[in-house]
Amino acid sequence: MFLRSPLSRSRRTLSIAILLASTQALAMNEAEEPQDKPIPQAENVQLDQPLTEEQKPAAPAETEKQTQDKSAPAGTEGDPLPQAENLQLDQPIEELEELPAAASEPQPAETAPADAQQTPADSKPRQTDAPAPEQAKPLRLLGAEVPPATATRLAWSPSQHFEGVYSSTAVLVVNGANPGPTLCLTAAVHGDELNGIETVRRVMYNLDANNLSGAVIGVPIVNLQGFHRGSRYLTDRRDLNRHFPGDPRGSSASRIAHSFFHEVISHCNAVVDLHTGSFYRTNLPQLRGDLSNPKIVKMTKGFGSTVVLHSEGAKGTLRRAAVEAGIPTVTLEAGAPMVLDELSVSHSVKGIRTLLNQLGMVTKFRLWGEPEPVYYNSTWQRATTGGIIFSDVKLGQFVRKGDLLGTVTNPITNVRTEIRSQHNGRILGMAMDQVVQPGFAAYHIGIQAPQEQISPPEEVTAEGEQAAQETAAPAAEAKPVESEAHADEAADGTAEMTESQSTDNDGRDED
């Protein structure tokens, strides 16, 4: 079931409907609703009567959650929470009305081993019989208690809501039968980054709670507002990934960030935040993490054949805020925004499964390949003129100083300008063919040598791009949004590192 216990059917249905609406946007093979089904009659309500908390639709999590927040910190032992239902996460939800019953009873019997059906009451004696002295614990999350050997769907809805309605986003939970760490997977913190959504789906729906040590929490779409509009940003055009860990009394983005950070992230022992390149740029599947932190180094080594780029992460990112809160976190970047690509998704899935194996949480996935090199430094090569960019290199290609990376051709004057590599390195990210402004960060080159051997490249400050935007703002559709967002943040007094302050990276692409 969808969460929290004493829900009326209509509330469940509504929250599920909202969720489904978002998943349907991705699903190609959605079944048609049967036409002959009886449809429940709508209730007669006094529209001018304000909704009480109890009646508010689709936000069952909200009311309890807030009450809890006030009375006691999340996860406090003692106060009884409704127990989450055990679901077969990989079974599609077809019949909305029947979901609660259908999901709880017949389905586990078909495919899951007998253990899956055990009630929490009889799970304890069984585990006492097991040789392991330590027992798996129920996971308390979002106002529900998820017993060991249970997979379920919960929902998180930020306390800040727009358009006067709550919309909750799914939080998938698989709590293993055996004790272990809690790994969290978050995707679509930027609403236009789709590869992570599919990655989380594939990873979560393949987990078997009975053969899992620890728990995996998967949030396929963190920024539901942006996702609905195909946008990187929240509806107020702020970048959610610059507002963590958030502030319950701050801007709307800060409040959403705070809610997510405290309701979900604070329950994690490690986090993988999934992203793609931004603004028509695509990334070679790569991890980004602060390699000065030994726990993060260990985590990056768990991903098998995946390139690692050292970076502390911009202030306000989920990654940096989580690390500062003591939770080792990496960003997994793969592909481009608004594009679902199989190579990026399957690489990411493979990497996360390898990590689950390395963390000792599962044993069924085989280890994957030799680790890829670690890049301690990287630099952006920018377009020096405006025009249409076509590339001569491919993602992942090794380049030498002087190699032709691409050309920018002015469609009016037909002047053609070459962009040549100023470094020996590897293409970790690059612009897709498009119209660019002078200063547009076009090729992200990873440099393997340790940082101290590299003199900071001059061209990598973002000032060129910033200036280009200021002069050519009307032509750049997506960019003024970002510049404005930054202006807003400055006006809010939010501590913020702007691109021009960031040194070795294009802040726009970071996380």
Ligand SMILES: [Zn+2]
């Ligand atoms: Zn992103």
